[in-house]
Amino acid sequence: MSEPAVQRRGLGDVIPRPAEVRPDPAADFRIGTGTAIRTAPGSAAARRVGEHLAALLRPATGFALPVGEESGAIALLLDDGAETDGEPDGDEGYRLEITPEGVTVRAAAPAGLFAAVQTLRQLLPAEIDGAAPRDADWVLPGGRITDRPRFAYRGVMLDIARRFFTVAEIEAYLDSVVQFKINHLHLHLTDDQGWRLEIDGWPRLTEVSGGAGTGVDGAGPGYLTRADYTELVAYAAERFVTIVPEIDMPGHVNAAQVAYPELTADGTAVAPRTDTEVGYSSLVAGKEETYAFVEDVVREVAALTPGPYLHIGGDEAQATTAEDYRTFIQRVLPLVAKYGKRVVGWHEMAGVELPETAVAQYWRIEAADEGTARAAANGSKVIMSPADRTYLDMKYTADSPLGLDWAGVIDVERSYDWDPAERLPGVGEEALLGVEAALWAETLRSLADAQTMTYPRLPAVAEIGWSPRASHDWESFRRRLAAFGPRWRHQGVAFHPSPEIPWA
Ligand code: TNX
Incomplete structure (x- = not known):
């Protein structure tokens, strides 16, 4: 039996629906065998969120997805100037940008990075949740998301x-x-x-x-x-x-x-x-x-x-x-x-x-x-x-x-x-x-x-x-x-x- 084609997802195809979504269909990013995850320097909590993301992606992609502080096209960063459109991000808010070069997440706290990881997971095809490696196009749709919760x-x-x-x-x-x-x-x-x-x-x-x-x-x-x-x-x-x-x-x-x-x-x-x-x-x-x-x-x-x-x-x-x-x-x-x-x-x-x-x-x-x-x-x-x-x-x-x-x-x-x-x-x-x-x-x-x-x-x-x-x-x-x-x-x-x- 041939495997079904893996479909590209839309940037807004997420539950719960993110606060703001600006798709850029020309800016998709493709996760590949050499993709690495870079986390905020000096933050053990950000590092653990990076490891959590890698653990979600490894089984189906079969990629190594190393996690470190030096380099990596997927970056999970902490910055406390976090405010978007005049709204403070709070601990769980985050900003996510996907371009052909990579993925950048910025949040005021590790909880925001974790929330962004849940969004990223949904932006990949459903097959990402499979238990065994498969050959597929692991594409993240390009654009920006700015997100924060209504209730704490x-x-x-x-x-x-x-x-x-x-x-x-x-x-x-x-x-x-x-x-x-x-x-x-x-x-x-x-x-x-x-x-x-x-x-x-x-x-x-x-x-x-x-x-x-x-x-x-x-x-x-x-x-x-x-x-x-x-x-x-x-x-x-x-x-x-x-x-x-x-x-x-x-x-x-x-x-x-x-x-x-x-x-x-x-x-x-x-x-x-x-x-x-x-x-x-x-x-x-x-x-x-x-x-x-x-x-x-x-x-x-x-x-x-x-x-x-x-x-x-x-x-x-x-x-x-x-x-x-x-x-x-x-x-x-x-x-x-x-x-x-x-x-x-x-x-x-x-x-x-x-x-x-x-x-x-x-x-x-x-x-x-x-x-x-x-x-x-x-x-x-x-x-x-x-x-x-x-x-x-x-x-x-x-x-x-x-x-x-x-x-x-x-x-x-x-x-x-x-x-x-x-x-x-x-x-x-x-x-x-x-x-x-x-x-x-x-x-x-x-x-x-x-x-x-x-x-x-x-x-x-x-x-x-x-x-x-x-x-x-x-x-x-x-x-x-x-x-x-x-x-x-x-x-x-x-x-x-x-x-x-x-x-x-
Ligand atoms: C009401 S809701 C209860 C529970 C029952 C439930 C069944 C609430 C505070 N008490 O003891 O398990 O209904 O739906």
Whole structure:
């Protein structure tokens, strides 16, 4: 069988769509056997981004692509005069110029170089993601791109409580999401069905509630040791991704109570749960044991996490009275601050008065939310994750084999055609830290299941988070998305072949 011809890409054929694109069809650059990568002198971080680029390009090209500081037609440079058209580039902005002589990337920080590498990867033919060397014309389209994100926070959440995902699976997932300039991975570490992070001094959390038979239908056992978590944090940091750990409380705590009955109201043991009910378990607001436990957990998670955020859940606490909920959150907020972290919580937390530094994550489907609006008015930032747009665990169509449908069915157009700054009254552009797509795992049984629900909807949310509001355009998006069919096949990433997309 002859190999299909490798097609030249257009300079704007990128997701998320870059802020400014000026093609110059006469200025294509061809990567060849002698091409080298040159990185900013004296910057170990830039050097690692160069190595990352080389590692992406070597398998399919078969070229050596040496990385050094002396010479090379592909240059990844740092300069802090970085400002384009009066707009500061920020850490993630970059300028990319492609000419027949070479490729020059300039950014104020290594994160910008990494973002540019994701763009470069997409500018090459899909075959660049193949595992074996092939003979092809590795052409980058000529011209200039100037790019920077709309929002600082572009996240994806993975629920490893309902179904545990191993370090290798989480790393594979991370590798696929960074292509879309996702820069936060929120790990939902604990829930009624399982506890997935080892905590010093509380071994039964993981021995019992991370062990055999845990997870929905008992199909998701496993947990992260502290060493595993530390490895994940480092792996993410190499890809400029911040891990946001979530310990869900005061509700969603049945697994903790199974392991430690002293955390229940009367101290009696509760049975493990593997069903998908929510809203039945609660930590006890009026018991000192509760806060001794929470402080140990918060201290430990904070110590293991270099990123600024610690997510305390706070959702669906139907088994907690309103008064107890307030008491509990007001005791826990200062604990998170005490261990140096900025608190994030699902927006129910905004029913309690919050410090300005707190972040509320809106997840419901209503057209307004008083608590979130009040938090925004008080200076808190908001992450937008409306379930009817960003929940990756919702079915694509009524007959999708995986997923739930309580927030409706979500096809690709529905996940793309909305604006986070217009979602809630009182929560405009200035109040937004960013957007996050959430993948709950009740119906997932494998990494392929997780990928199938994630792609192709995550790229839609990623583009909303990164690209200028004015560039939003469904017709353009679905055409650009079509090119990912062959890319994902080469990468071994499963996806749902939505009929809305004219797949290549
Ligand atoms: C609601 S969203 C939940 C989760 C479920 C999810 C399923 C949120 C903060 N809580 O406990 O897994 O729906 O879609």
